[in-house]
Structures are given as C-alpha cells and as structure tokens.
Amino acid sequence: MSLMNTGCSHRRYRKRNDTVNTKSRKAKLPNMDLDTAASYAEILGLVTILGAAVYSWFQIKELRRSRDSTTAMSLAANFQDEDFVVGLTAIMNMDFDASEYKHGDQKATVEAFKQQCGEDWPKVMRVLTTWESIGVLIHRGDMDFHAFYDLFSGVIIKTYETFSFFFEPIRENENDKNMEWFLWLADRVIEFEKEGSGTPPAHVAFADWRPPKRVQ
Incomplete structure (x- = not known):
C-alpha cells in the first residue's frame, strides 16, 4: 500500500512540475515577443530617422537651387x-x-x-x-x-x-x-x-x- 502511495505521490509531483514548467514557458513567451517587438521598433525608428534625414537633404538642396535661381534672376533684372x-x-x-x-x-x-x-x-x-x-x-x-x-x-x-x-x-x-x-x-x-x-x-x-x- 505504501508503495502505491509513493508511486502516486511521484506521479502527482511530476505532474505538478510539468504544469509549473509549462506555465513558466508560457510566461516567458510574451517576454520574448516584447523583446523582438522592441528590436523591430528600434530598427523602424532608425529607418524613419534616416529617411527623414535623406528627405531633408534633398529638400534643402532643392531650396538652395531655387534660391540661387531666384538670386540670379533678381540680379539679371538690373540689366532691364x-x-x-x-x-x-x-x-x-x-x-x-x-x-x-x-x-x-x-x-x-x-x-x-x-x-x-x-x-x-x-x-x-x-x-x-x-x-x-x-x-x-x-x-x-x-x-x-x-x-x-x-x-x-x-x-x-x-x-x-x-x-x-x-x-x-x-x-x-x-x-x-x-x-x-x-x-x-x-x-x-x-x-x-x-x-x-x-x-x-x-x-x-x-x-x-x-x-x-x-x-x-
């Protein structure tokens, strides 16, 4: 009888451990997903910043070209x-x-x-x-x-x-x-x-x- 009780106790103990381990793995999954999401967000933010910098560079270049053109036209207007x-x-x-x-x-x-x-x-x-x-x-x-x-x-x-x-x-x-x-x-x-x-x-x-x- 005691052997049967001991076997049952071991099975219940393993079952509890399996349940705890499963819960532990499930608890870790959201943390891994958050870390991955944070990494993607960081990469996306970096790409956005780089894109904005490139866009600003082109805008500044275009504005400078426009300003130079306006300057030349206003100076040339003196000849009229x-x-x-x-x-x-x-x-x-x-x-x-x-x-x-x-x-x-x-x-x-x-x-x-x-x-x-x-x-x-x-x-x-x-x-x-x-x-x-x-x-x-x-x-x-x-x-x-x-x-x-x-x-x-x-x-x-x-x-x-x-x-x-x-x-x-x-x-x-x-x-x-x-x-x-x-x-x-x-x-x-x-x-x-x-x-x-x-x-x-x-x-x-x-x-x-x-x-x-x-x-x-």
Missing part, C-alpha cells in the same frame, strides 16, 4: 532697368583725373564727382547704392555670392578702381559708414580672385560647355 544700365555704362567709360580732387575734403570731392558725372550723376548713384544693398544681402546670407560674382565681378572691380580716389579717404576714417557695404563687397570679390577661386572670362572658362540635348 534703364537707369542702372545708363549709370553702369557711364562708370565703365569714365576717366577721372584724381589730382583734381582734394584729399580729405569730402564735400569738395563729392561736388567735383557730381560735376564729372554730369546728368548721369543720379544714375551712377543708382549703381553704387545697388552694390551697397547687395553687399548687405550677401553678408546676411540672403543672396548667393557666387551668382553675384558670375554676373558682376568685373564691373564691381571696375567701379571700385574708377572711384578709388573717392573711397580711399572713407577707409581712413573708421567711423565713416558711407558706402561701407560696397567697400566690403568689393574687398570680398578682390580677395576671392587673389586666392585663386575666381574664374577667367566666361568665354574662356566655359569654352567646352555644351547645352543639354532637347527632350523630345
């Missing part, structure tokens, strides 16, 4: 302004005798300057104030320097050299803000070319350029 064109033409063809201007007497220099420009004086000032405005915009990052350089590098250097007798006294006075951004812009263009970053004239630098084929 009659006063600007007349003023720029006058500057390109002026021949000043610097000895006629009194160094240090800005009022007399400006008056002689006006006499030299004659009726084109307001249009010449239109060009100078345009350079001044562009200098501010480029410094603030609202206009692309390279688009400006491609269109106007030659004429802004010519403007600076032509009127150097007028601008040099301004430089000597650190508190004089007349044409400050024009001077800043001219300096940047000159430095850009001295560093070797400038380009030769377009007909030389881009002689091998060919337009893309027309899409049928």
Whole structure:
C-alpha cells in the first residue's frame, strides 16, 4: 500500500512540475515577443530617422537651387532697368583725373564727382547704392555670392578702381559708414580672385560647355 502511495505521490509531483514548467514557458513567451517587438521598433525608428534625414537633404538642396535661381534672376533684372544700365555704362567709360580732387575734403570731392558725372550723376548713384544693398544681402546670407560674382565681378572691380580716389579717404576714417557695404563687397570679390577661386572670362572658362540635348 505504501508503495502505491509513493508511486502516486511521484506521479502527482511530476505532474505538478510539468504544469509549473509549462506555465513558466508560457510566461516567458510574451517576454520574448516584447523583446523582438522592441528590436523591430528600434530598427523602424532608425529607418524613419534616416529617411527623414535623406528627405531633408534633398529638400534643402532643392531650396538652395531655387534660391540661387531666384538670386540670379533678381540680379539679371538690373540689366532691364534703364537707369542702372545708363549709370553702369557711364562708370565703365569714365576717366577721372584724381589730382583734381582734394584729399580729405569730402564735400569738395563729392561736388567735383557730381560735376564729372554730369546728368548721369543720379544714375551712377543708382549703381553704387545697388552694390551697397547687395553687399548687405550677401553678408546676411540672403543672396548667393557666387551668382553675384558670375554676373558682376568685373564691373564691381571696375567701379571700385574708377572711384578709388573717392573711397580711399572713407577707409581712413573708421567711423565713416558711407558706402561701407560696397567697400566690403568689393574687398570680398578682390580677395576671392587673389586666392585663386575666381574664374577667367566666361568665354574662356566655359569654352567646352555644351547645352543639354532637347527632350523630345
């Protein structure tokens, strides 16, 4: 009888152990599933972040291209302004005798300057104030320097050299803000070319350029 009781006890014990082990395995399954889900969620999050970064990069590139295009168009629009064109033409063809201007007497220099420009004086000032405005915009990052350089590098250097007798006294006075951004812009263009970053004239630098084929 005792042997039978002992056998029954062993069977009940094994049965309880099997039940406990089964419950234990069942209890572990959800933990494994949660770990797997967490891993997948982490991977998905990483892919999402990378996708957003790539998308942002393309968006920034497209916005920059759009901004550069807008900048070039706004700069080129100056050539459609009659006063600007007349003023720029006058500057390109002026021949000043610097000895006629009194160094240090800005009022007399400006008056002689006006006499030299004659009726084109307001249009010449239109060009100078345009350079001044562009200098501010480029410094603030609202206009692309390279688009400006491609269109106007030659004429802004010519403007600076032509009127150097007028601008040099301004430089000597650190508190004089007349044409400050024009001077800043001219300096940047000159430095850009001295560093070797400038380009030769377009007909030389881009002689091998060919337009893309027309899409049928």
